[in-house]
Amino acid sequence: MRARVFRNPWLPYVLVAPQVLITLVFFFWPAFESLRLSLFRVSPFGDRQVFTGADNFTRLFTSADYLQSIQVSFVFALGVTFLTLASSLALAVLASQKIRGRGVYRSAMLWTYGIAPPVSGIIWLFIFHPSYGLVPYLLSTVTAYELNWLLEGRIAMLLVILAATWARLGYGVAFYLAGLQSIPDSVLEAASVDGAGPVRRFWAITFPLLSPVTFFLFIIMMVFAFFETFGIIHAVTQGGPGNATTIMVYKVYLDGFVNLRLGLSAAESVVLMTMVIVLTMLQFRYTQRKVFY
């Protein structure tokens, strides 16, 4: 027999109502509005709306700029994800060694997570700006190299990848530290007894046992890089030079908020929405199954 948790049958509904209401107002309503707008050509002030069917989408997928922004997004997201995963795993392994002052190192590594993306963007801008940044200045005094990424798309991309990675490093480190702690010492000790060195122990035991964490972080970092790095891009490159760092989220902003082409921008956000849904489904489906324990 099922235990009765609530005496009043309405109480559970009342309790979840605020959350449902918030989701409806702040998620479903805007999402449906985007879906609707994506089928229209709309004037900035909304006084004219012409139904154009799938025209916005055809225009998107035949536009070189949009295809480029998809490519740029993947380069950026994969770059951020791999760099964050690799460096946070390395740092977490180092920080879980038995060394003096381990706690200090651990908290120092988590600090950057507390920094909002735009702020981390601005910090990097101050360090790397061609005219007032420290690094280009030092580089130009020591070598003859002028680091002007205002025109060099690849360097600009590298810079925003580094900035985004730095901002999320603490998050990765935190999860890997937790993951490392859950690996039983007995397994590692048994391996040592069998004569496995530290490198062998890491690749044969630690890394596979961390795979659920890695997979989780992979999805989270992809989502972060795709959707939450707007602030970094906006602070550092504004999508330039050319369109070299215009990721899809930034293009939604440029078309919708700067250029005021709202129908087109809505269509772009529908494309993005589809991508989040796919990524989330992947996460739900595969976190439990395909990962080796």
Next chain:
Amino acid sequence: MKHVLGRSILAAALTLLAITGGGLAAPALAKTEIVWWHAHTGFLGERVMDLVNKFNASQSEYQVVALRKGTYAETLTAAVAAYRAKAPPHIVQVYEVGTQTMLSSGAVYPVYQLMADQGIKVNWDEYLSVVKSYYSKDGKLYSMPFNSSTPVLYYNKTILKKAGLDPGKAPATFDEIEKAARAVVSSGAAKIGFTVAWPSWTLAENAHAWHDQPFADKENGFADMATRLLINGEFGVKLWSMLARWQKEGLFTYSGRGSKGDQPIKNGDAAIGIASTGVIGSLVKTAKFEWGTGSLPRLAGYPQGNSIIGGATLWVMKGHKPAEYRAVAKFLEFLGQVEQQAWWHAETGYLPISTPALKHLERVGHFRKQPAMWTAFAQITSGRTTPNSQGIRLGDFVAIRAVIEAELENVLAGKKTAQQGLDTAVAKANDILKEFAALYR
């Protein structure tokens, strides 16, 4: 116990309600409040507050609340969103590229009409014709000119002296800029020989107007809705090829989009730069080096046109009460007065927009004390206003400017030739114009 607590919470809530309710109701009776959204920050933001405070102190009926809503683009977007949510500000500052968007919006109360409805006499003929024509439709002024600017050339006398050049004379042609920049960079007097702010405004829009070259068809969009950009002609290609070569040789340094290029000029990092007259105010107050201004540089072999107006104007939004429009009209009247115009110009370097204000400044000897502030007028009055230099009015100009700047970056980076970059910019811009026309025809 429980009941007592519940009751006291209820009582506290009621008291709070009474206080806030009363607080909301009280000032509404006293003063008519109007809201002004603007985009000025730092030095200019403080000057805006000075104007507002002065108006609020000058009378007791109206209260202007000025709010900075971000950059020009962000301010316009905020106004659009607010209008769609039926809570627009009374006045919004919009940059010159947003003019066509505002004119087509159906969301504005034209200034000439507002003033006529409120019975406030304004002699619009006293307003500078270059400024007035940019913001008028069928000869009627739609928005109130506020911070009108035009690009001028800035040069750092301290750097030029260090490079062994004559600091007494501003470089007048692109050839002279090249020579000066080369001397500056090779002697190590400065890292940046030449740079610009607002790249599309200075290197595409004004460069064409200043050399009497067309920017778009239909008289740059003034005769009828423009359908094509014309910047990929021989002039544009020549100028951009030269800049790309300069960038490669280290003579020109690209500083980024928007007002980013103001920084190296204000900080004294650049020997020569082109930026808005609105930079003069900060230079006067903060520069720790000698500087001067000059007319925009000329490219030999092209006719004389004129520089065009930039900056921003104040648009009055629809959807408010008559009493509030009375306050808006009074405030705009105040801003148009000679005293305010002269003060605003002297503080910031933006152009005073009426001839009486200009005459007043001449009378008090302002331009003798601040010759740098005369440069813009010398430039505008020496120029020839032609269909190519009266201004540029394009639908979705904001998007078009972004396209031009992205292609300029590709050209300067050497990824495309000037011809390829300009052709792409024109093709993309023409699509944007077509889309705009489809919506408004």
